[in-house]
Structures are given as C-alpha cells and as structure tokens.
Amino acid sequence: MNKTIIISILLFAFLTSNAQQKKIWNETKKEKTERLAWWTNDRFGMFVHWGTYSLAGRHEWVKKREKISDDVYQKYFDNFNPDLYNPQEWAKLAKAAGMKYAVITTKHHEGFTLFDSKYTEYKVTNTPYGKDALKEWVDAFRAEGLKIGFYYSIIDWHHPQYTIDRVHPLAPNTDKEYKELNKNRDMTIYREYLRNQVTEILTNYGKVDMLWLDYSISGKHGKGREDWGSVELMKLIRKLQPEIIVNDRLDLKEYAGGWDFTTPEQFKVNEWPTYNGEKIPWETCQTFSGSWGYYRDELTWKDNKQLLVLLIESVSKGGNVLLNVGPTGRGEIDYRAESALLQMGDWMKYNGKSIYGCTQAPEEFEVPDNSLLTYNSKTNRLYIHLLDYPLQNFTLKGMKGKIKYAQFLHDMSEIQIATRHGAWGKEELAEQDVNLRLPVVKPNIEIPVIEIILNEKN
Missing domain, CATH: 2.60.40.1180 (Golgi alpha-mannosidase II)
Structure with missing residues (x-):
C-alpha cells in the first residue's frame, strides 16, 4: 500500500478517535436550542448562597480568608438552626421580583450539605435544625411555578480525602508542604463521594432544571477534569437528568455535551460571548454587594438603576442574569436584598415584556444615545x-x-x-x-x- 495512503488512514483514525473522546453525548444544535428554550426565554433568575457560613456573617469564603480550622469552624454547624426559614416567602419574593427560576447551594466549598445525604454526617439534618432544607426549598419554589436549579461545589474544604489545593484553607506556601499535607489524602475516594452526592441531588428531588457546578482551578496546585473525573461525571448527569441545563465549570469546554452555557461572574460583558467563533448561551451571576453569602457589615450595595441596567444590558447582548441573595443564619432574606428585589419587581411588572423572550436587536437597528x-x-x-x-x-x-x-x-x-x-x-x-x-x-x-x-x- 502507498505510504502516503497509510499515513492518511492512520491520521484519519487518530482524528476520529480524538473526536470521539471529545464528545459526552449526541445532540444536534436544534435539540440543544429546544432544550434551553425555557431558560433563554425567562432571562432572570435568583441565586441563593446559604450555609453555615451565614452564621459567621462575613462572606462565604470566611473559612479560607481567615484560615479557620475545622475544629473552630464547627461552631457554625453546631448552632445552625434557622428558625425563621420560610422558603415559601423566598419563592414569593423571587416571583414578585420577576424572576422565573432559582438556583440554590446544595453544598458550597465549606462541604456542608443542605440536603440529607447518605454519604456524610456534615449535613443539615444533623444540625439543630434537623430537617432537609433543600426539600422544603424545592417544594416551595415549584409551588410558585418557578424552575429549580442546584448549585453544587465540586470543591470541598471539609472532606478528609480532598487534596489540598491553592484555594483550600490549609493551602501552604511551598511544594514540599503541599506534598506533606496530601500524602494521606486520596482524590479517588473523593471522586466517588462527588459522584454519589451528585446522584443524590439529581435523583431524590424530582426533575431538576439546572445544575450549577463550581469550579475548576487552573494552574499550579489547582484541579481540572482529571481530578473531578469530569467526563464520567457529566455522562452520569446527562443520564440521570437528560433535559437538565449545566454550566461550564467542569473543565470540559472542548467536549460536545460537556457544558451548555458560560458564566461570566461579577462583571458585565462587552459583547455577546463566543466560543470557536460562534455566539454561545451565557448567564452572568451577580451579587447585590461584594459577597455571595450573608455579610452583615458589607456596604457596597448596587442601587436600583444599576441592577436594572445590568439586567437590560445582559438581555441586549443575548444573556441571562442570575442575581444572588445570601439569607441570614435565621433563614431570612437580608432586608436590603428584599428591598432591592421588590424595586426591580415594580419595574418588571410594567416592563417585563422587554426582557422575557427578548434578545440582542438585529444589527440593522442603530442604538440611540443613552x-x-x-x-x-x-x-x-x-x-x-x-x-x-x-x-x-x-x-x-x-x-x-x-x-x-x-x-x-x-x-x-x-x-x-x-x-x-x-x-x-x-x-x-x-x-x-x-x-x-x-x-x-x-x-x-x-x-x-x-x-x-x-x-x-x-
């Protein structure tokens, strides 16, 4: 056989094999557009960051920022008893603000779960509160006709087998110290834990409309797809909830079916985001102030016009807004967030038609000044x-x-x-x-x- 032909065959086989490796599942562009149709129509959602860090009241990264040990941090778990938690009120507030869907932290980086997991004791049902807070939330938001989404942190600062990386509270200064700290930790065990908990949240609460995984850490002492077992994890997600919409933080950007939308965080994009030259679905996640979790003394709160411009401008570039609330340790939405949402709701009541079902205007229309x-x-x-x-x-x-x-x-x-x-x-x-x-x-x-x-x- 001609040597050139042999090389061509081998090259084709390699490229075909490589292409197969880069595919999570088979879905046409049309099928994806139809699967995402409700989300691109609804445009505006509520993000909820709630966990034991709410008792600290000074940012959801307080454990990392202040390098708090597990023993000291345990006091927030031992005292977690949100006696005023009424997710029906949260859902009514989201609806009044004009929001159409909501995403809640089932587990944040601290490792605490708002659901009754079989795979950890570090869960809400073992706190003084004693009930599955996630189930209550799901029931309340579904009752108001809102789509539901689950945030789940693939990072975990509590699990004993999770290897120390540079965003961990125990992160040291030298390579030698990293090696010493991680010598008895096994990510294989953690990957199984991760898969088991994702299976729980996608199995025990009925249909889940969105999954928000957070997040891969690029660079030295970081973590990526191999650490998470991202390919197999995403295949599992697609199997358990075929209609679910998933964000792009599993380090699977080049995999077909490895993500559905991109997530610019805490900034307004200059133009509709693209990937490989094509416009892609996107959603900006934003806070009212500088923190995702409840922060009692944080004062840099956006005003009503800033929030409305954020929403309008995002839609004008083909995107969504996921706007965050950080409930208090007693389970109430911060009064400042409640006030801001009601003001947005006043505007949305009369002007929602310019948001829902809308997108970037065709280029033939020139944007007037201001x-x-x-x-x-x-x-x-x-x-x-x-x-x-x-x-x-x-x-x-x-x-x-x-x-x-x-x-x-x-x-x-x-x-x-x-x-x-x-x-x-x-x-x-x-x-x-x-x-x-x-x-x-x-x-x-x-x-x-x-x-x-x-x-x-x-």
Missing part, C-alpha cells in the same frame, strides 16, 4: 430603554418606514411619530430618520421603555 435595545423576534417588537430621559425630541436613525406603531410600554400610551424636529417643525430630519415626540415630564418609571411595533418585512 439607550439599550432588546428585541422579540416572535412578536417583531423592538424595545428602547431610556437610561437618560431625553427632552421631547428623540430621533431614531434609519427607522423611516419600519415603525407601525410606537408606545410607552408601562401604560401603552401612544408616542407620536413626526418627520420634523421641534414644536414649530422647522428642523428637517435626515431622509431615513424619524422623530418621536416624548412628553416633557419623565414617566414615573426608573427606566422608561418605548415599545416599537415594527412593520413586517417584505
């Missing part, structure tokens, strides 16, 4: 969010012949369309532009929204 655009392709409506309210005349460039009707979204009051500027109509517009005549007084809405009903394209 505004953000969202677009609903099903209803063929364009939404203009006025971040700074203009004085009477509002010019839309290149919109001549495209507008069927214009109105404020909050009250459906008509906005008149003119071909000239000014009260006397003396200033001519560019040929393809139109002018909207807005009332002098800004509507009683934090960010007013103009709804443009577009003409059908020929």
